[in-house]
Amino acid sequence: MSKKQAATKDLYDVAIGGGGYVGLTLALALKQSEPSMKIALVDLRPRSAIENDPRSSAIAAGAVRMLEQLGIWHQLEAEAQPINEMIVTDSKLHDSVRPVFLTFAGDVDEGEPFAHMVQNNHMVGALHDAATQEGVHIFAPDSVKDFAVEPASVQITLGEGKTIHSRVMIAADGVRSKLRDLAGIHCNRWSYNQSGIVTTVAHERPHNGRAEEHFLPSGPFAILPLKGNRSSIVWTEKTAEANRLVNGDEFTFEIELERRFGHHLGEVKLAGPRQAFPLNLVLARSFVSNRFALAGDAAHGIHPIAGQGxxxxxxxxAALSEVLVDAHRLGLDIGAAHILERYQSWRRFDTWQMGMTTDVLNRLFSNNIDPVRAVRDIGLGLVERMPFLKKSFIGEAAGMAGPSPKLLMGNPL
Structure with a gap:
């Protein structure tokens, strides 16, 4: 086989680095919408490693519509827990009563909750299997060792030594993206000196689909409902305290957990491993470069206070797949600068706005200053009394605020 024939054989339309939910969903959306497109996905993890993620995530209604359109949601729905209501409190840790300042209830459309809780391993496993069945070429376990941009493609060197080419390369390899660094894209970043403790608990009484977010001086403590009498906990603490709690004995952890969780759902017991993740704000200064784009946490890492990461x-x-599919159908070069710039203009401002919003919210609520607490509680109370504002917040939480891409509206590309 000649070098030219080999290059043609290994020329993909899109190569994606990272096989998490972002990389797999993008690969699946592109391949389903345009079966003629050649899609490569490179992931460090073998298929079996996906099953080891014990965490759960809140999936907004817009994302559910996209997963329905991609034919995935029916595999997840039976185990997914709808979030029917959410309450917000603001208190000190030792307060005996936590007054509810804000409540959210109601559906986006009739019978459509604004979010569901889904186990990560179920979601990523279903995406992986669907992408494989659709014909996405998955290199795993493998990694992108290096890449070089050529006039009409990107030459990609894999860790196992193979070389492939692609018209455009997408980095979906997480907040500590190696590919972002290789592309020379810089980030604005700072540490919150906080960590998010994530675990699963079992409790005596049913949660009835209610999520809770308790603003405490060290940071938000979120209780997110799972199937059965179980909930997922996202617990923000100062990093030193979080490490102490996660690495300490289970009895001490459960005592501290109960102080924050309360007794309204009866006895609470750990039902999963404890993990802690450092919390930082990371915003890429550019989402695109020459034949290269960032997606997911590689483009933005934001505080979980609003549950929007x-x-x-x-x-x-949804935005990137729509941009690439539109360009492909018009016979355009999908890696051209003006094509990728359309994606950046669609997503960058929205992301920076959310990054700044979560940063301000975290600074406003993660403190123990009484005058600040009084002002924020007045603000929460005002929102509670303004139905139209609450409705707009529900739309934002559902992922449908602003001009939404087709997939988030449940429409095909």
């Missing part, structure tokens, strides 16, 4: 990754997928 994963859903912003799904927004990236």
């Amino acid at each position: 994963l859903n912003f990754g799904f927004k990236d997928v």
Whole structure:
């Protein structure tokens, strides 16, 4: 086989680095919409490693519509827990009563909750299997060792030594993206000196689909409903305290957990492993470069206070897949600068706005200053009394605020 024939054989339309929910959903959306497109996905993890993620995530209604359109949701729906209501409190840790300042209830459309809780391993496993069945070429376990941009393609060197070419390369390899660094894209970043403790608990009484977010001086403590009498916990603490709690004995952890969780759902017990993740704000200064684009956490890592990190990754997928498919159908070069710039203009401002919003919210609520607490509680109370404003917040939480890509509206590309 000649070098020219080999290059043609290994020329993909899109190569994606990273096989998490962003990379897999993008690969699946592109391949389903345009079966003629050749899609490569490179992931460090073998298929079996996907099953080891014990975490769960809140999937907004817009993302659910996209997963329905991609034929995935029916595999997840039976185990997914609808979030029917959400309450917000603001208190000190030792307060005996936590007054509810804000409540959210109601559907986006009739019978359509604004979010569901889904186990990560079920979601990513279903996406992986569907992408494989559709004909996405998955290199796993493997990695992108390096890449070089050529006039009409990107030459990609894999860790196992193979070389492939692609018209455009997408980095979906997480907040500590190696590919972003290789592309020379810089980030604005700072540390919150906080970590998010994530675990699953079992409790005596049913949650009835209610999510809770308790603003405490160290940061938000979120209780997110799962199937059965179980809930997912996202617990923000100062990093030193979080490490102490995660690495300490289970009895001490459960005592501290109960102080924050309360007794309204009866006895609470750990039902999963404890993990802690450092919380930082990371915003890429550019989402695109020459034949290269960032998506998901590689483009933005934001504080979980608003629960939008994963859903912003799904927004990236919906926008980027629409841009690439439109260009492909018009016979355009999908890696051209003006094509990728359309994606950047669609997503960058929205992402920076959310990054700044979560940063301000975290600074406003993660403190123990009484005058600040009084002002924020007045603000929460005003929102509670303004139905139209609450409705707009529900739309934002559902992932449908602003001009939404087709997939987030449940429409095909």
